[in-house]
Amino acid sequence: MSDLKNTIRIGIVSTSDHIRRVVRVAFPDKDDLVSDELPLLKHVPTPEIGVQVLCAFLPNGISVGFCLGEIDEGES
Incomplete structure (x- = not known):
């Protein structure tokens, strides 16, 4: 089950190359661990960065x- 838990993740864009x-x-739930380029x-x-x-x-x-x-966070 731990493999499945790490297969789909929500995170925050730290760099973006258009x-x-x-x-x-x-x-953030992994001490702000940053992925390789995705x-x-x-x-x-x-x-954009920060979404x-x-x-x-x-x-x-x-x-x-x-x-x-x-992920559409909707309007505040």
């Missing part, structure tokens, strides 16, 4: 994964 369409994501899915807009995103990883850690897109 040209290469990759992001790095920090995970590619975006084809039709997902490049998120919350949903990420999917292979079960072997956070070195290989993808950014699935920004």
